Amino acid sequence: MILSITYLYWLVGIVLALVAGMVVLDKTHPKRFFAGTFWGLAALIFLVGDKLPPALVGAFVVAMAVIAGCGLVTGGKPKVLSAEARTQSAKRLGNKLFLPALTIPAVTVIGTLTAPYLKIDGVSLIDPKNVTLVAFGIGCIAAVIYACGLTRDTVGQSVRETRRLVDALSWAVLLPQMLGMLGLVFSDAGVGKAVAHLTTSYVNMDLRVVAVTVYCVGMALLTIVMGNGFAAFPVMTGGVGVPVLVGVFHADPAVMVAIGMFSGFCGSLVTPMAANYNIVPAALLELPDKNAVIKAQVPTALAILIANIALLNVLAFR
């Protein structure tokens, strides 16, 4: 392939290196050397992470966690235009302001749909394994160029704006990656198996309703722990779904897995472990309570989980 996801890692690495440089040079930043080190290490991992010895990267990660844990990744004073200036500019540019923002989804969708046909000499233009992400990256680059043209601003300014937002998001930017890493460590160490073992050995599943409930609630609980329905699925389906629901009660396997995965998603809605969906938006929307998004989702998640148990009971045993 021609455009692989590695280029996006390099792009992010360069941007983070620039952010680190700007933070270190910013004399008004309260913790410029610590915060600069944090972003510098992150940049290094994006640029050459796969070439460095894994143990060294691991040491970097632990160092970054300690810097973040001591509250040293704070932001500088953001330099923004006044509210009047922004309102003026919003009036001047009108609805055209929406277009660069909408370029990202538009290019992502077009790229995803046309990727199978984009070939040069039989070589795919877009990495077939990461079509959506690469198309998304192209969309973001196209959107920056469009936005610079529309607002008559510079790419340099867009990097300064990136720094403002990265400063505001702080370590939350890298939390999803930390949790992804933890998920891999968990599955290597057999955490899922231990949880499935606990649920199956201490609950009596002679009644069909109980077995269905254990499967759905188990999917949700395990997803809460692992932060990811995909990690919970093989454990619960291998431990309860296939041997008990299909083996003993003859459930329709297609219905069982579809509703089982959705039960896992109910867990994703209520766990800080699913940081990309729950913690990062709280940081992005500048909410003082980091769990505000989770709190807003709890009633929906519980109601859908109950609906799932009822649906599985009815639909899987026709």
Added chain:
Amino acid sequence: MQTTVSLWPLLGVAVIVAGFVLRFNPMLVVAAAALATSMAAGFPVEKILAEIGTGFVKTRNLPLIILLPLAVIGLLERHGLRERAHMWIARIRSATAGRLLIVYLLVRELTAAVGLTGLGGHPQMVRPLIAPMTEGAAETRYGKITDALRYRLRALAAATDNVGLFFGEDVFVAFGAIVLMVTFLHEEGIDVAPLHVAMWGIPTAICAFLIHGYRLYRLDKRLDRELGYQAPRTGDAAPGTAGRATELARQAASNARGEQA
């Protein structure tokens, strides 16, 4: 039977739960949990660090969707994107926070169900557009709103994006989760068609829309009651807060006219 599965790895889960409950920094909690889990599995120090390093490099794709849109979103915000979203929604008189989010929920869920998951998302859609529009709709209707309500509306905007995405994308046949489920069942000796799995996701997808949509509908009713909104009657001077709302709407309309001139 108890002894066949080691329960020691659960130590990592305990660290996570304790860390989040005691409100330590999440980065530190996760690093500590990874260390505890691999120590419980009996790995030597260098292997533990290597395990963490390999995992972190393997998951570099995860922050891309947060980091890549920041440049364009930041630049557009500098030039008034959020203010524009505010003005735009103020022109639509029938828009309320709840109705706006119900429409977004429907669009997000339907587009995700046909595989277009890139059409939403927190950095590129919720922060610059959906959240300011929701706040704007509430301000047009009720006048100035408290910070507590503002934060609540933002959290609900983020929640709506998540619910729409989660319960829409699993109906899409080519979604990774469906491939995972079908492959897993195949290994267990059970063959199902991916289309069947996708189809049986539809009842839950509908329930999710009804449940979350009903909560958003209730939100409007509750705000109307708590903030004392009355629909302005025609030919009658609207009293109280409704008067303020129509005044704001008139201002917004004149703003809109002003910029066209």
